[in-house]
Amino acid sequence: MDLLRFTTAGSVDDGKSTLIGRLLYDSKSIFEDQLDAMEESSRKRGDENVNLALLTDGLKAEREQGITIDVAYRYFATPRRKFIIADTPGHIQYTRNMVTGASTANLAIILIDARKGVIEQTRRHSFIANLLRIQHLVVAVNKMDLVEYSEEVFNNIVREFREFASRLDNIVGITAIPISALNGDNVVEKSTNMNWYEGPTFLYHLENLYVGGEENHVDARFPVQWVIRPMSDEWHDFRGYAGRVAGGVFKPGDEVTVLPSGFNTRIKAIHSPDGELAEAFAPQSTTITLDDEIDISRGDMLVKANNPPKVGQDIEAMICWFSAKSMPPRAKLVLRHTTRETQAVIREVRYQVDINTLHKIEGVDTLSMNEIGRIHLRTATLLIHDSYRRNRQTGSFVLIDPGTNETVAAGMIL
Amino acid sequence: MNYKLSHLDQLEAEAIFILRETAAQFQNPALLFSGGKDSIVMAWLARKAFWPARPPFPLVHIDTGHNFGETMHYRDEFVALLRAQLVVGSVQESIDTGRVVEEKGPNASRNKLQTVTLLDTIEKHQFDACLGGGRRDEEKARAKERFFSHRDDFGQWDPKNQRPELWNLFNGRMNPGEHFRVFPLSNFTEMDIWMYIKREEIPLPSIYFSHQREVFERNGQLLAVTEFLKPQDHEKTDTRTVRFRTIGDATCTGAVESNATTLDDIIAEVAAARQTERGTRADDKRSETAMEDRKKEGYF
Known part of the structure; x- marks a missing residue:
């Protein structure tokens, strides 16, 4: 059987948990005892309906605060495919989780609330998916029931999204699907409320999309x-x-x-x-x-000698800073790349990217938590590498603070 | 040419990578072996990862003393098959030396006591990484677990402050006294485990398969009558055709009624199951966050 890894990102109320809950429930991946436990917790919390978010919010602090803190991995299978979902929280402060979830995904789900259209968060998620070289996006325009299943609303959102996405050069395919996760329209079953839509249902698309060319089978x-x-x-x-x-x-x-x-x-x-x-x-x-x-x-x-990787100590890369402590100027860090570990010093921050507008901010000399920017770093020993665009494995690295041993940044070599 | 791996091949490749990474990044790793199907699969993968050499770490069994006899017999044969070393940490010994106090009452279990024995064993042998068979689909707190999961010098897990894991890059750096738990099977589901066992023809303890056993019901669970667990006066026992979906301490692992005598039968049963396998574990039912609470303290 085939395996598809995808990532979802979304904020508390755009229906992400409901969508995942429905996929798991309709594919029989939620079990009775889990449902019982969720009903019991929902009742204790005073929720009126069974709160499907309780399925993904596993940690005590998450349940108390009603937010998702960390990447949660979910599994479901249909007769056609096995799926691994990296479910990441959508709050602005959790860019690092989105980056983490996207690093192993072949496909990203971008959820858009039909009433709100393309918002800052939509752009942020799409930018991160592109940065991490996810080639396939599914734009799920949710809550169609609240806009009277309007074709016009859907088309306007899709047009606006495509216009923005034309600047994202790693994305190979975008599929937009109008859904109502709550009522199940076009999730697993074809909706009878949107006869104007002739495309696949959400699950059919996930099951049948051809995802090839993720691994590099050329450069040995x-x-x-x-x-x-x-x-x-x-x-x-x-x-x-x-x-x-x-x-x-x-x-x-x-x-x-x-x-x-x-x-x-x-x-x-x-x-x-x-x-x-x-x-x-x-x-x-x-x-x-x-x-x-x-x-x-x-x-x-x-x-193999006919297509060697680059070997060098001066690296240009995009990084996302993860640590609550901002990058110290000319930071000396430990760099982990493939199976190699070496010292590295950040020589220069070339620019920071405003991930909402995609504008470059020049003249900065540090990055803070959840900020993304281009840097120049020098390593103590030779790094045998490719560009991230060419090879996700030999083009990626993480940076570790040798004082705290924390992973403070993730990088993609240019 | 189609260079695409099936999902089982991808999961195998990932688990072997993690096992080798553990051997390479740590000084003194160990593999926690319970005799349950997940740790059996993990040990099998370790055999593959380092073949033709032996796995460069011992198998560690935390023995509650409340085992099903079949499991112990199986353990010794399997360890011999792998040509592995075995280290045993004894909960009975922890009780005898006063490190822990045995729980009282009809629901008494040594499950929680294991944590102390486990941490003592880790300290005694100076293990800096313990490979565990935990899977993310098992339980909601496990869904947030990393492959390389850091433990502080009290053996505790801090779920809100986990290291991000990206691509194939795992950060096993730590200070003296701290250690790691490593979970190579994170992305396997219960179904994947069974399909892999079938594909690889891995031998299993007999109690996974249907058999006759004297059982009684308690809190909706079917518990086996053993020398460690007796029914109370009002609890009626009878002999039923059962098997176990998970193997843990005999006092808290429930059986399910089943006629599954082959791996194909089990796979069909798992596919149709409407209860999670941990639904048979009384230890998870103690509270909503029972697993997270135990994991924070240093449980498997």
Whole structure:
């Protein structure tokens, strides 16, 4: 079966929880005891209807305050596909959660309240989806029941959204669907209230959308994660390089270059407990042995010579700052990239992006929590990288404050 | 050429990546092994991740002393199959040495006491990362759990202050005395676990399959009569055809009536189930946030 990971973002009252609740309920992914528990909690809280948000708001503080604090992961499956939802809160202060949820998603759901149309938050979510290179957007225009299922209202919203989205260059496909999550119109069943709409229902679209080309199957990249040395009689000289293919396809006999050392050798075999494999491709985890004995350790990368990655210490990147403590000037941080960890210093903030207007703000020298900007940083050791646009795995990094060990920023290499 | 992985292959690749990352980022990791299906799958994946070498960490069993006999028998055979080391932390020993006090009354359980034994075992062996079989679909607090989940020097989880996890990048840095819980199966669902067990032909303890057992009802649960748990006078026992959906302490794990004798039967049953598997666990029903409260204290 196929797997689709998508992210949702929305504020408290635009119906996101209701939509997710309906998907889970209609696909039979909510169980009776969960429903009982929700009914009981709703009753205790004095809610008039069963509050579907209680399903996603798992933490005590969230239930007390009636807000979603953290990314929650939800699972459902239909006979066609398995789905993982990264459900992220939509408050302005939680950009970092949206970025986190989007980093592993293939598709983003942008919820628009039909009465309000395209608002600041719509633009913010779409910008983040584009920044994290999510190629598919589903614009769910919700609460159609409150605008008398008007085709005109829907068309105006879609036109305005497309106009704005034309500036988002990573987005490959946008599908807009008029729905009422509360009444179920066009969620799972086709609505009888909107005969003018001829497109797919929300669930049908999620089940059938072709999502390919997420993994890069062209540029061969294998970051070495761990060296396997059994030291047993049976496997006396075995030296296997374990890792997860980050791009391209590897086959026995392929000529490969080890970076950063630059040595060339060939792949002897690709191993699994069930026998040797004919090939390995992204995102498989596998173990590779080589023809020659070369000194290779964690953080090194096997690549093919015909399309090498960039190797360098000066990096231009977009970052999102996560920490409540603003970026100190010329901050010295720990950078984690593929399986490599190194020191890095932020040399310069080139500009900050106003994520509501997409305008560049120049002349700033720091970023605060939830702010996004372009930086120049220098690393202490060589970074073997691609642009994020070309490869999500070899083009991404996180920054860690060595004093607190907190992850303070996420970056995408330009 | 179609380079697309099935959902089980993707979940496997992710879990193996996490297992290797744990071995690489920590000095002294351990795999928490309960003998339940999730920790069995996790240990199986560890075998694959480091093959042909042995997994570079021991299996740790926190033994409540209230186990189903079949589970213990299975544990020893499975550990031998994996050629792994086994470390046992004993709740009985924690009681005998006065580290914990046994709960009283008919609903007494050693479930909560395990946390102390677990934290003591972690401290004694200086484990800096404990691999757990927790899944995000299990329970609402678990839905917010990270793959690499930080624990302070009291073993506590701070759910409001978790490190963001993006892409394949996991931050396992910590101060002395702190440790991590790592959950390679985070994205598996109960159904995925069963489908994976079937695909890989992983051996399981017999009590997952339908059998005859003497049981009685308490608080809507079907509990097994064992030497550790006796019915009260008003509770009527009878022999029914049952199996277990989860395996925990014999005193708080409920059975379900079932005729499922094969993995295919179980998969069909799970697909039609209208109750979550944790619906059979009395330990989760103590309060609305029972799992979050226990996790904050350092539970699995």
